[in-house]
């Protein structure tokens with residue numbers, strides 16, 4: 261009897277989603293080639309202290325947190341990555357410690373389940389990359405662009421069958437399955453259009469832009485307790501502001517603003533950024549010069565969308581031999597901090613499906629679509645619903661309709677607000693926030709609905725809600741930002757200031 265050939269996979273994109281897929285596939289005996297057009301993906305090991313934001317992942321210049329569900333998945337399938345993250349100084353933040361209210365401890369199990377990972381995204385990626393590079397059966401090829409898909413003979417019903425990829429140097433690579441992990445700007449739709457495949461795609465603007473800046477706490481500066489589990493901050497009057505801890509003494513502060521808000525775009529000026537954070541009483545500690553120093557410029561990120569593509573319609577795959585993971589499969593509003601967790605959960609499901617399908621491409625396509633329906637679609641729908649509600653508050657009256665409330669179901673924001681005041685709601689909401697239960701399971705639970713309604717009826721207000729109005733903040737930004745002219749990066753300005 262001859263042994264079955266080792267299954268093979270090509271992964272397009274060697275960022276967090278592609279690395280996760282490669283790791284989970286190789287650990288089940290699949291031979292994997294990961295291709296990334298960014299040469300920086302090859303520079304390893306990365307010293308966590310100098311973690312660079314790669315040019316092809318601008319989102320790494322923004323606040324990230326890695327949710328409990330991701331940490332549990334790492335503990336189960338990649339404990340070496342978790343160890344490396346700990347060694348790099350990642351903090352494991354127990355939700356039980358996340359509220360100042362000591363009663364919370366009584367309601368939250370102190371076990372290992374509700375624990376998030378605080379670490380900068382670039383450091384997180386470096387830790388996963390290190391594990392992939394040590395893993396037998398994976399080749400990580402940096403500095404190579406995939407320019408298209410290769411097709412074999414179509415299936416009996418005419419469905420195109422992907423058998424490999426074309427590379428920019430004119431060569432080609434073939435494998436049993438191609439996994440697209442090339443991020444939110446994936447070229448996949450264009451490549452598939454060449455063979456007449458147009459996956460149904462839902463795109464809804466998030467209606468938010470981010471401005472983030474990284475800092476390092478001074479040695480000995482003890483930070484105030486986080487008030488929202490793994491962050492501190494809130495949504496205020498047409499803007500939000502949150503602090504996210506990173507590894508070691510690093511942390512970041514992120515403003516969320518309306519994309520059309522020209523006035524608050526001035527937050528990319530470092531002086532204006534710090535003046536704005538200082539004006540929010542619950543946040544001010546974090547940017548006082550005696551507590552922390554900035555270690556990056558304030559960077560903006562725009563053009564964010566909730567996006568979902570489906571490759572099976574009415575039970576029929578549109579294409580075979582292909583799967584998408586990470587942002588290439590679906591994106592949601594980063595405000596919910598879910599992207600990487602969803603990427604890992606889905607990458608694990610895709611890896612399992614590749615192995616279980618044992619070469620049956622139709623079975624693989626159906627299993628991957630079932631995983632999308634189970635693991636991604638609920639969070640995509642929830643993100644759109646949350647955005648719609650926020651935008652109905654943030655945009656002028658009548659411009660953005662509020663979603664019609666569903667009888668017996670809470671809006672996510674209602675549960676989040678009550679969680680600030682009630683330990684029982686907090687304990688349950690933390691499970692939703694960390695992707696351990698779905699929005700439907702939590703937000704339609706009659707016991708939770710009743711508890712939230714009790715909190716709302718009490719008229720209590722969560723601490724930390726005091727902040728300048730939008731117009732006060734805009735005036736502060738205008739008054740403190742550098743005069744218009746050629747833009748000098750903040751880091752260069754500091755160097756000039758130090759030298760003079």
Ligand SMILES: Cc1cc2nc3c(=O)[nH]c(=O)nc-3n(C[C@H](O)[C@H](O)[C@H](O)COP(=O)(O)OP(=O)(O)OC[C@H]3O[C@@H](n4cnc5c(N)ncnc54)[C@H](O)[C@@H]3O)c2cc1C
Nearest residue numbers: 273275276277297316324325406442443586587594599600
């Ligand atoms: C502002 C912001 C804040 C966020 N905060 C959080 C958070 O708190 N928690 C969280 O979990 N998630 C967060 N996210 C989401 C998270 O950053 C993304 O989900 C995640 O980075 C997506 O990873 P990816 O591997 O799918 O894609 P990417 O990281 O975008 O990587 C795609 C890779 O593909 C490569 N590539 C592209 N095209 C090709 C090609 N043709 N050939 C070869 N290589 C190619 C690129 O070089 C790149 O390395 C946030 C996102 C944003 C924008």
